Amino acid sequence: MIRTEQGYAQIFKIYGKSETEVKEKIQDLLKCGGAVVIYTRRRGKDVHVLAETQAEDEESAKAALKPVAKEIKKALGDMYYSTKENETMEETVVRLLTKYGLTVTTAESCTGGMVAAKIINVPGASDVFDQGYITYSNKSKRKILDVSKATLKKYGAVSEQTAREMALGGVLAADADACVAVTGLAGPDGGTEEKPVGLVYVSCCMKDEVIVEECHFNGTRQEIREHAAVTALDLLRRMIIRSRQ
Incomplete structure (x- = not known):
């Protein structure tokens, strides 16, 4: 109030x-x-x-x-x-993870560690966060997150399928309860008609369930990355709530 x-x-x-x-x-x-x-x-x-x-x-x-x-x-x-005037998204997420005794890891491409940084900015994050992964290249996605070469070749790094495999791979690599993953095109170059700048896939894996959301953001490169990071945390928040119902 x-x-x-x-x-x-x-x-x-x-x-x-x-x-x-x-x-x-x-x-x-x-x-x-x-x-x-x-x-x-x-x-x-x-x-x-x-x-x-x-x-x-x-x-x-x-x-x-x-x-x-x-x-x-x-x-x-x-x-x-x-419902708290000054509580941020990351503070909400860490509060929920702590409340339910859950751990999380991150698998990031276009956000380059922004999701992990937001989590770590919250006091007490060490109780719920051990490690995260920045997998910017296809090679790192394959090596660290076990994203299949066939998936990357057929669908590309910016795709629902890759985002799904990133989240699954992150959970296994970190032995965490959940993984939130992000892959997208932050621009200003690199977009196509099929995959324009601002196209981002955020995904979350928890309790053997994976949800992927396709997002379309506008703005500068930094604005798109920021929006993607907070949106990924919001998906994680909703997955935590869903897992407790």
């Missing part, structure tokens, strides 16, 4: 979605009247959902916001990554 000019609010932070997508999830709640007002706002790549009350004291605010927050959580599902 945070202090606002009007009183108090409960915040729900969502990464990488448009306000339209978020509003569709909570459209019925947005129509509700009453003492609690629900609205959205954009902050960089985040969209925030806020439930706000004009209650004069914290205890009254908690009582007013609790049932509304419950409905928002139900509507958003695993879309939101934090």
